[in-house]
Amino acid sequence: MFVVEKQMTGYSCDVQQVLTESDVTRHSGVGAVHDELVRLLRQLVADGRPEDGAPTFAQHSLLTFVARNPGCRATDISDAFHVHRSTVSRQLRVCIDEGWVHAEPGPLRTGHPLTLTATGGRVLDAATAERLEQVADRLGAWSDMEIESFADLLRRFRRSADRPHAVGTRQ
Structure with missing residues (x-):
């Protein structure tokens, strides 16, 4: 077993978890997805202050x-x-x-x-229209295949929340 300590960006505490060797690689990937989702949500909610007269x-x-x-x-x-x-x-x-x-x-x-x-x-x-333009700007250098793949992965991730599963099990 490995003990992994990591200072999480944007958080004020150290996180300590006990992981098996096979979990180390998966955990780093899951942690990276989590961190990116947190950053994206903060951009959408906090950083994207609308102009006067536009909705939040x-x-x-x-x-x-x-x-x-x-x-x-x-x-x-x-x-x-x-x-x-x-x-x-x-x-x-x-x-x-x-x-x-x-x-x-x-x-x-x-x-x-x-x-x-x-x-x-x-x-x-x-x-x-403004939000779609912002997304289009971010995806401007992406190929159609990359955009389609990204949309499919996001859809799959969102839909996985609808599936019942036991805590601690992997699908």
Whole structure:
């Protein structure tokens, strides 16, 4: 067995794990994937501050959900995104105040049906186009085959979260 100590970038503690020899190579790869996912999420959420009048990453996600699910309620968004309803309510309040989302009258207990306004549709279209342009810029030097492969790998990674599996087992 090996004892691997590593200072994790962006974290304030040393991580110590006991690994078998065969796990050392896999662990370094899994650690690298984790680190890159953390960096990417930070870029998407924190570094990508929008210009005035543009939605944040969270608001863009909410607008997209409402556009795809007219009449949905805050509880539907909370369930779909696996976040607390108060988190959705804060983002939703900004979207309503900006005139991007309209909350229909309805019983408070079940939440108000939500629809995207015409302004919200224009803001969502512009933000989506900007985000797609940013992705295209990053992929500019990649071949079509590399882009397709990357999309397939991301899709596979995302879908693996939907498969039931026991903790500590490998698929």
